[in-house]
Amino acid sequence: MKKTTVKMCGFQTSEDVKKAIPLSPDYMGFILVPGRTRTVSHTTLQNLLQHVPDKSKRIAVMQNPSFQDVAALMHAVQIDGIQLHGNESVLFCREIKNHFDLQLIKVFHIEEGKPVPLVKEYLPWIDVILLDYANKNKRGGQGVSFDWRQIVEVKNQLPSATLPVWVAGGLHRGNVGALIDQYAPDGIDLSSGIETNGKKDSMKMRQLIDEVSRVDEK
Numbered sequence: 322m323k324k325t326t327v328k329m330c331g332f333q334t335s336e337d338v339k340k341a342i343p344l345s346p347d348y349m350g351f352i353l354v355p356g357r358t359r360t361v362s363h364t365t366l367q368n369l370l371q372h373v374p375d376k377s378k379r380i381a382v383m384q385n386p387s388f389q390d391v392a393a394l395m396h397a398v399q400i401d402g403i404q405l406h407g408n409e410s411v412l413f414c415r416e417i418k419n420h421f422d423l424q425l426i427k428v429f430h431i432e433e434g435k436p437v438p439l440v441k442e443y444l445p446w447i448d449v450i451l452l453d454y455a456n457k458n459k460r461g462g463q464g465v466s467f468d469w470r471q472i473v474e475v476k477n478q479l480p481s482a483t484l485p486v487w488v489a490g491g492l493h494r495g496n497v498g499a500l501i502d503q504y505a506p507d508g509i510d511l512s513s514g515i516e517t518n519g520k521k522d523s524m525k526m527r528q529l530i531d532e533v534s535r536v537d538e539k
């Protein structure tokens with residue numbers, strides 16, 4: 322049976338993290354990008370991590386960090402991986418992978434009217450390819466989907482046995498079924514689609530997990 326990996330992202334309060342306990346998502350993400358609505362500090366992150374279910378991997382989301390930013394994070398908190406959600410280079414990914422024992426999720430942005438991103442050179446240095454919508458002003462957490470036909474174009478660049486490809490951008494309980502049915506991503510990642518009025522919504526989170534299981538079991 323297929324098992325689509327689920328990453329739930331953008332937790333800011335212990336109350337919201339606790340809503341994930343009965344669901345144990347495969348991954349839980351925390352935003353460390355300065356100045357965004359879901360941003361948390363190292364101190365808050367440290368407190369939130371106490372409530373993360375044992376089975377869920379803990380991911381810090383960063384955008385164009387310096388090597389020192391990553392080192393400071395690693396010194397402050399115990400995490401399983403980082404998601405690089407900016408324009409990080411192949412060399413930067415290599416440096417991070419060589420220095421830290423971290424799972425590295427690299428985001429590749431799908432922008433309207435732009436060629437599909439080139440992922441091949443990154444493959445030795447990353448663990449997951451994550452595709453997300455972007456426009457020229459903002460990246461991540463916008464609740465907007467990209468043209469999923471681009472998933473096929475990215476997969477066509479990859480050798481047959483290769484890294485998992487995850488999809489993000491405007492996903493919710495109402496569209497993940499179609500995404501999995503049509504494009505079979507290895508994983509999905511979402512922030513906005515499991516929230517109501519800026520707070521994580523237990524019902525939406527549960528329905529999302531149920532919908533993924535339903536489609537996986539088909």
Ligand SMILES: O=C(O)c1ccccc1N[C@@H]1O[C@H](COP(=O)(O)O)[C@@H](O)[C@H]1O
Pocket residue numbers: 330331350352354357358359382384406451453460461462463464465489490491492510511512513514
């Ligand atoms: O969630 C955020 O606020 C965020 C901020 C900065 C960078 C990444 C962010 N989240 C990631 O964005 C995508 C899509 O989110 P959405 O479901 O469309 O809201 C996902 O990869 C999140 O991990």
